[in-house]
Each structure stands twice: as C-alpha cells, then as structure tokens.
Amino acid sequence: MGSPLTAILDETVTSSAKLEPRPALAELKPVFNGTRMMAAVKKLASEEFEGRGIGTEGLAKAAAYIADELKKAGVKPGGDNGSYFQELRVEGPNGTSEQVKNVIGIIAGNNPKLAGQSVILSAHYDHLGHGWPGGHGRFKGQVHAGADDNASGVAVLLEMAHSLAKSAPERSIILLASTAEESGLLGARHYVKAEKDHPTEQIFANVNLDTIGRADDKFLIFGSSSAREWPFIFMGTTMTTGVKTQLVQQAINASDHTAFLEAGIPAIHIFGAASADYHRPSDTADKVSLSSLMQAATLTKEIVAYLGNRPEPMTVQIKAADPAAAPVATRPGGRTVSTGTMPDFAFSGVGVKISQVSANSAGAKAGLKPGDIITSLGGTPVANLREYSTELGKYSPGDKIDIIFTRDGHILTLELELGKR
Ligand SMILES: [Zn+2]
Structure with missing residues (x-):
C-alpha cells in the first residue's frame, strides 16, 4: 500500500535502457491530418450523437460513423460475422437491457511468423449521454458531449487507422472502439472474454487512449508497471518524437486497459490532463486542442509501431489477484x-x-x-x-x-x- 509515485526515469534505469535503434522512424516522419482529427471530435461530440449514452439513438449512430471511417481508411472488419461490430447487452438508464456494440477493425500484420499475434489499440466511444451512468445529479437531462472523454481518443484511433493501413507492422493491429466503458469497462471486458473463448489473435499488448485532447505539454501513462519494458519504450518515444510522457505509478485503473491487465496482458493508458469539465456537459469540442491531438497521434503511432515490430515478447509483471487490478469505484453504485x-x-x-x-x-x-x-x-x-x-x-x-x-x-x-x- 501507499505506493508513492516513483520517478522511473532516473539515472540507473537510463543506463540499462536498451531500446533498439529504429532508423526507419526518422525516415517515416508520419504526418497526421489534424483537420480530420478535429472534425472527428466535433462530430462525435455533436448534439446528433446525444452524448453517446447507453439507450440513446446517438450511441448507435456513433458506432455506424466509426465503422464507416474505418472502412474509408481501408481497415478490414474485425467484429462478428465479417462485420465491424461485436454486440453485447448491458443495463440501460432505467434498468432496461440494451444492445450495444464494440466497433473493431483489423490491420493484418506483414510477418507470417508473427501471424496470430496482435496489438490492441483501444479507445472507448461511449459517454454519459444525458447524464447516465454516474453523471453529477445537477446536470441530469443535459447532453454530456464527452469531447475530451473520449471523442479525442477515438479521433486519434481513426487517424491511426489511416496511418497504419498504409504501412502495417509485423504483428496485426486491432483497432477497438469500445462501448459501455462508463458503465464499468463492459465493452472491453466483453472483448477480452470473447477473445479468450475463441482466440483468433494472441494479444501481445494493449495501448488505450482515453482523454487525450487537452494535454498540457505532456501525457500521463497509467499501467506502466505491467511490463518491464514500458519505461524504456516511453524513454524511446520521447527521444524520437519529443512528446513528453510521465509514468504514473498509482494504480488508477479507471479505463479499458484494466480489462487487459485483468487477463494478464501488458496494457497502458495514455491520458492528457484532468479538467474541471470531467463528466460534465461542459466537456465540449471547442476545448480540445489540435496540438494535443497531434502529439497524441505522434506518440501513439510510435508506440504501436514499436510493439507491432518488437521481436521479443514483453516481460509481463502483473501480479495475480493484485487488488490494485480492480478499478476504483467511481461507477454506478459507487x-x-x-x-x-x-x-x-x-x-x-x-x-x-x-x-x-x-x-x-x-x-x-x-x-x-x-x-x-x-x-x-x-x-x-x-x-x-x-x-x-x-x-x-x-x-x-x-x-x-x-x-x-x-x-x-x-x-x-x-x-x-x-x-x-
Ligand atoms: Zn473515458
């Protein structure tokens, strides 16, 4: 208990760091389309999508929009029966049972020896709708736009679809726009369970994007204790991209990467900054910054490409039945x-x-x-x-x-x- 944050990037660690030099990165200089990312944030956070709450028409519209964007980017469907969708049932606002969907795309890896292995890039697209689940009482009934949380993550996920579809790494990359995160990571947990029951692709690692649109010159990384390599990977990305990151040692586990940690899979959550608009109707698109999205895209591309091409397995260091693996109770009934x-x-x-x-x-x-x-x-x-x-x-x-x-x-x-x- 009392896990104080540790400054990981100290001298001792640096001297033993061994990130393979990757000359290709300097040549690639990925260029991301900022206008397209901002447009995705505005679209997802618009009134039309009703805060992407469970039980709203807007949530289904958002799923269709994301699938359409994946298709436009040239990403193959990775859901049920050849579709982009993986359906599940969850509880709705009035105790109703609602059908919701994860949206999944696959970019097949180009190394046959690593066939069957995947890196999951996830970002939840659901939010609090008209104030459920877990909204502040005084805002009930208002549309919770959820621009930073998490239209921002989905926008970068879609940008990765465009970028990676053109240059697939060795392992397959699975793009998971998850649902019912705000109800307790239900979409991501369903995805992990379905993969375990019917393994199609062995999961190498998970990179989860949640609330990355308002970063203040650096990104916080949660979950980096789940594999020995994460600190070195983030030192490497800072060197190659200049995007600053800070590893957080506290186990917050408040987003979808937790579903992967629970299954023993190394997983991290990239997070921008906390704001007073968190889970309020005022989390609107005008507050999301282009530079934050561009930096998040640059960072994400580096990490996903590295994981997709890394020859050795990650050194998992998740303790079984670690109480820290349970999410903090900020959920309905919390x-x-x-x-x-x-x-x-x-x-x-x-x-x-x-x-x-x-x-x-x-x-x-x-x-x-x-x-x-x-x-x-x-x-x-x-x-x-x-x-x-x-x-x-x-x-x-x-x-x-x-x-x-x-x-x-x-x-x-x-x-x-x-x-x-
Ligand atoms: Zn979120």
Missing part, C-alpha cells in the same frame, strides 16, 4: 459524495494532492486549496488516490468529516461537509 476537488494524478508523494478546487464546492467552503496534500479522511489515513476514493465511498452527502492535510510543510486539519455528486 460513491455518491463530492468534495469538489480535482486530484493531481501525477503527484508522487504519499497522500492525495489537490490540483483544483471548484468554486462554491464542498472543498472550497471547507477551505481546501490547490496544492494541499490530503493524508487522512475521517480518521483513516489515505496514502493514495485508491484509498482516498475507497474511503469517500463510505460516506453520504451531508456527512461531516475531518480532513488532515499538509500545506506549505505544515500539518493542518479542517472539517468538510461532503456535497452531492
């Missing part, structure tokens, strides 16, 4: 309270560092400020985001809890009345 604060996901010390405090929120009223590091909630120490989230899940709106935190090196205490999510 926590109901709000502190009105945004954590700093990249914080490397013990506790939870606050990066933003929403105006008039519970946290603001109690006196919390950006930079405060919370170390105890309601008398229980919290060493990391996981413990913090679990602890908050035990309370109800209106409960008053004591918070111990440090500010400018001083240990302070305050009482916070929890708000409603």
Whole structure:
C-alpha cells in the first residue's frame, strides 16, 4: 500500500535502457491530418450523437460513423460475422437491457511468423449521454458531449487507422472502439472474454487512449508497471518524437486497459490532463486542442509501431489477484459524495494532492486549496488516490468529516461537509 509515485526515469534505469535503434522512424516522419482529427471530435461530440449514452439513438449512430471511417481508411472488419461490430447487452438508464456494440477493425500484420499475434489499440466511444451512468445529479437531462472523454481518443484511433493501413507492422493491429466503458469497462471486458473463448489473435499488448485532447505539454501513462519494458519504450518515444510522457505509478485503473491487465496482458493508458469539465456537459469540442491531438497521434503511432515490430515478447509483471487490478469505484453504485476537488494524478508523494478546487464546492467552503496534500479522511489515513476514493465511498452527502492535510510543510486539519455528486 501507499505506493508513492516513483520517478522511473532516473539515472540507473537510463543506463540499462536498451531500446533498439529504429532508423526507419526518422525516415517515416508520419504526418497526421489534424483537420480530420478535429472534425472527428466535433462530430462525435455533436448534439446528433446525444452524448453517446447507453439507450440513446446517438450511441448507435456513433458506432455506424466509426465503422464507416474505418472502412474509408481501408481497415478490414474485425467484429462478428465479417462485420465491424461485436454486440453485447448491458443495463440501460432505467434498468432496461440494451444492445450495444464494440466497433473493431483489423490491420493484418506483414510477418507470417508473427501471424496470430496482435496489438490492441483501444479507445472507448461511449459517454454519459444525458447524464447516465454516474453523471453529477445537477446536470441530469443535459447532453454530456464527452469531447475530451473520449471523442479525442477515438479521433486519434481513426487517424491511426489511416496511418497504419498504409504501412502495417509485423504483428496485426486491432483497432477497438469500445462501448459501455462508463458503465464499468463492459465493452472491453466483453472483448477480452470473447477473445479468450475463441482466440483468433494472441494479444501481445494493449495501448488505450482515453482523454487525450487537452494535454498540457505532456501525457500521463497509467499501467506502466505491467511490463518491464514500458519505461524504456516511453524513454524511446520521447527521444524520437519529443512528446513528453510521465509514468504514473498509482494504480488508477479507471479505463479499458484494466480489462487487459485483468487477463494478464501488458496494457497502458495514455491520458492528457484532468479538467474541471470531467463528466460534465461542459466537456465540449471547442476545448480540445489540435496540438494535443497531434502529439497524441505522434506518440501513439510510435508506440504501436514499436510493439507491432518488437521481436521479443514483453516481460509481463502483473501480479495475480493484485487488488490494485480492480478499478476504483467511481461507477454506478459507487460513491455518491463530492468534495469538489480535482486530484493531481501525477503527484508522487504519499497522500492525495489537490490540483483544483471548484468554486462554491464542498472543498472550497471547507477551505481546501490547490496544492494541499490530503493524508487522512475521517480518521483513516489515505496514502493514495485508491484509498482516498475507497474511503469517500463510505460516506453520504451531508456527512461531516475531518480532513488532515499538509500545506506549505505544515500539518493542518479542517472539517468538510461532503456535497452531492
Ligand atoms: Zn473515458
């Protein structure tokens, strides 16, 4: 417990790093179509797609749009019965049973010796629709555009379709636009289970794009402890592309890569930056930046091409039945309270560092400020985001809890009345 973030990129690690030189990369200089990526974000986040919520017409329209784009890019269908779709049933907003679809494309690898092996590039395309599942109560009924979360990831996934279809690596690349992520990674888990029951392609690794449209000069990488090679791979991509990354050691597991980790497959989640618009109707397309998409595309292409061509297997280091493999409970039936604060996901010390405090929120009223590091909630120490989230899940709106935190090196205490999510 208390896994403090570790600066992976230290001297010792650097000296033992051994990323194969890849002269081809310098020659390739991939050029991505920024206009096309921005158009995809705008389209997916538009009113027409109704926030891509389960039970909406918009979600099915989004699936059709993504399949159409894959087809235009020249990517072959990878779903059921020769289609781009893999269907599953999930719970809808009013306890109804709804049919939803993963959208899957395959770019066949060009090395027959590696036939049957694949790298999965995933990005969920569903979002909160009109505020379900897990939206803040006061925004119920409004369309949650979900531009950063995760039209941004889908836009880059589609750009990879164009880029990789022209120059396939040795292993097959499977493009998975997953559904029902917001309901608890249901689409991705279904995909992994279906692959296990009927293995068509052995999964080498998963690269998951979620919320990459508003990066602030660097990307955070979650899940990098799942294989020994990840730190070296990201050092390599920084060298070859100049795109900065920071490995996060805390197990957040709040996105689809978790479904792959649960199956023992090395998986990482590329994430841009936390924003106050997270899971709110205000997560709109105008806030997604072209440079963030371009950088994400550059980074993703490098990683996927490397994984697609790497001769040796990855050195998996996922511990069986690791409690850290379970996603943090922020799902339906999860926590109901709000502190009105945004954590700093990249914080490397013990506790939870606050990066933003929403105006008039519970946290603001109690006196919390950006930079405060919370170390105890309601008398229980919290060493990391996981413990913090679990602890908050035990309370109800209106409960008053004591918070111990440090500010400018001083240990302070305050009482916070929890708000409603
Ligand atoms: Zn997401």
